[in-house]
Amino acid sequence: MDQKNKVRSGLIFGIVTSLFFILQNLLTRDDLSTQNLIIIIASSLFGGALAGFLFGWLIGLFANSKFLKNGTNIDTASNETIVFSTGANHFQGVEGVGGKLYLTNKRLIFKSHNFNIQNHEFSINLSDVDEVHRYSTYGIINNGLSVTTSGNVIEKFAVQEPEEWMFQLKEKNSLQSVEQ
Incomplete structure (x- = not known):
């Protein structure tokens, strides 16, 4: 995972x-004076920033x-080489199975890591791929x-570097693309 994705x-x-944190404090506090409101917002922003930093790290x-x-x-x-790969999720029902997606000169391969319910x-x-396109996961x-x-x-996959995946699949492998 690159720095940009960790920060995002x-x-x-x-x-x-x-x-x-802000919503929880506003709904559970009885004394919402201006001073308390400022404390709620400041502490919630600090807590969220700290949680976000730790989560990204x-x-x-x-x-x-x-x-x-x-x-x-x-x-x-022996006649197959890896062209491109990134971390990815392969959607299997409701689960986005985490792992890695590989593009070789012959195949598109997904391999899950062991922290999933549905390892595969x-x-x-x-030669079996007719079309590739981008979409927004979860809308x-x-x-x-x-x-x-x-x-x-x-x-369906959620991928890192989706623009590069489209380039690799569409341009380098002459596959059809439908932009959405």
């Missing part, structure tokens, strides 16, 4: 935590750990990658 994750977590440690990296290594054929390795031959975050196969099966 920390900021989002910190802002949500600050808002939660811890998620960075987790994403870059040797245990995680070793658990998501893949085997390739998944592979699509590039908010524009990091989704949708892959449609020749069997009209749609596989």
Whole structure:
């Protein structure tokens, strides 16, 4: 996980935590004088900033750990080379299974890490991919990658560096793209 993603994750977590602290204090306090309101907002912002910093730091440690990296290594054929890879989630029902997505010169491969309920390795031959497009995961975050196969099966991923994934899949492999 790069510095930009750690900071973004920390900021989002910190802002949500600050808002939660403010709302929780406003709903549970009886004495909402101006002084108490300032204390509530200041302490909530401080607590949210601290929580966001710690969250970003811890998620960075987790994403870059040797245990995680070793658990998501893949085997390739002798005539197959890895072109591009990043951390990713593969959506299996309601679970976004965490792991790593690989693009080789022959396949798109996802391998989960061991901190999931649904551990799996998944592979699509590039010759079976009809279309790729971006979408917003959960309708908010524009990091989704949708892959449609020749069997009209749609596989969805949340990826780091979605623009680079689109470039690698569309430009380098001559796949169709539908921008949304």
